[in-house]
Amino acid sequence: MRLLMHTCCAPCSVYCIDSLRNEGIEPVLYWFNPNIHPYIEYKTRKDTLIEYSKMVDVKLIINENYGLREFCKNVIKDLENRCLDYCYKVRLEETVKYAKENDYDAFTTTLLVSPYQKHDNLKRLCEELSRKYEIEFLYRDFRIGFREGQARARELGLYMQKYCGCVFSEEASFLTHTNTKPDLPEDFEFLPVKRDIIIYKEKSDKKQYVDLLLDADPSEKMIEKYLKDGDLFVLRYKDDVACIALVTKIDNDTVELKNIVTKEEFRRKGYAKKMIKYLVDNYKQRYKKMLVGTTENNIPFYVKQGFDKYEKTIKNFFIDNYEKEIWDGDLQCMDMYYYSKDL
Numbered sequence: 001m002r003l004l005m006h007t008c009c010a011p012c013s014v015y016c017i018d019s020l021r022n023e024g025i026e027p028v029l030y031w032f033n034p035n036i037h038p039y040i041e042y043k044t045r046k047d048t049l050i051e052y053s054k055m056v057d058v059k060l061i062i063n064e065n066y067g068l069r070e071f072c073k074n075v076i077k078d079l080e081n082r083c084l085d086y087c088y089k090v091r092l093e094e095t096v097k098y099a100k101e102n103d104y105d106a107f108t109t110t111l112l113v114s115p116y117q118k119h120d121n122l123k124r125l126c127e128e129l130s131r132k133y134e135i136e137f138l139y140r141d142f143r144i145g146f147r148e149g150q151a152r153a154r155e156l157g158l159y160m161q162k163y164c165g166c167v168f169s170e171e172a173s174f175l176t177h178t179n180t181k182p183d184l185p186e187d188f189e190f191l192p193v194k195r196d197i198i199i200y201k202e203k204s205d206k207k208q209y210v211d212l213l214l215d216a217d218p219s220e221k222m223i224e225k226y227l228k229d230g231d232l233f234v235l236r237y238k239d240d241v242a243c244i245a246l247v248t249k250i251d252n253d254t255v256e257l258k259n260i261v262t263k264e265e266f267r268r269k270g271y272a273k274k275m276i277k278y279l280v281d282n283y284k285q286r287y288k289k290m291l292v293g294t295t296e297n298n299i300p301f302y303v304k305q306g307f308d309k310y311e312k313t314i315k316n317f318f319i320d321n322y323e324k325e326i327w328d329g330d331l332q333c334m335d336m337y338y339y340s341k342d343l
């Protein structure tokens with residue numbers, strides 16, 4: 001079967017592609033999402049999908065249309081019903097037309113994976129389009145794999161969006177009272193999530209990580225200063241803490257990565273890189289820049305992670321602020337070098 005799958009983003013495509021492949025169906029992905037705003041968000045989601053499609057070797061067709069004005073013109077009269085009246089329709093109809101014109105046997109959409117979308121309405125709309133254009137609609141209730149797919153996407157370090165797509169959904173994500181709950185059938189059950197790696201923000205006792213933070217910063221006094229107000233993130237591999245990172249706010253535009261450390265037995269597995277990617281995705285919604293202060297030896301690592309803008313050097317930082325001499329291999333640490341990365 002030649003199947004064209006409208007694809008809203010990489011994380012939602014993970015379970016859909018996997019489950020279709022398990023059935024022996026090889027989907028072709030079709031990107032047409034003029035509902036995603038602002039442009040930086042549109043581009044980030046599209047680029048992530050391009051990256052993911054290469055990763056899993058699936059064909060991707062891009063319909064390039066950043067349709068902010070057209071979208072707003074069409075939904076502004078009835079914002080409450082924008083998903084059903086315009087957003088679903090415009091995306092899916094374009095997909096179906098492309099499928100028809102290019103001799104596909106069937107179409108489907110990754111929108112069917114999200115428990116936050118209006119699933120039954122989507123299904124009905126696809127059935128209508130199927131009749132109108134005389135092409136099969138392949139229905140699957142992908143929602144059972146939503147959690148599994150999202151967990152896998154996080155493991156792969158894919159960009160995870162914080163809102164559905166349009167500016168109105170972005171606004172809703174900040175207004176807690178409008179947060180939508182998934183509308184699922186009574187007996188609905190998600191597939192159990194199989195996750196080896198998870199990253200989360202520690203909400204309980206941050207002090208339990210002091211010993212590990214001391215691996216990267218040998219001053220307990222320094223750690224105390226930034227631990228109190230900083231956000232601490234933990235990467236777990238199965239039951240073990242593998243890597244932690246601490247981030248503090250500098251001003252309204254800037255955060256600083258104060259400390260990142262991977263346990264000895266988990267080094268050289270890419271966990272620090274995964275953690276940095278997670279932090280960047282997490283902070284890019286609200287901040288413009290992430291700073292890092294480092295010793296000379298570690299500059300190449302951070303530059304490789306995108307901290308490629310030199311900011312400043314604080315001379316004798318490690319001499320003036322630490323009681324004992326600090327050595328990094330054969331090199332005595334003296335100056336602190338600051339680099340930054342645009343978010």
Ligand code: SF4
Nearest residue numbers: 083087164165166169
């Ligand atoms: S909330 Fe999502 S589905 Fe609804 S209009 Fe906005 S982008 Fe489209």
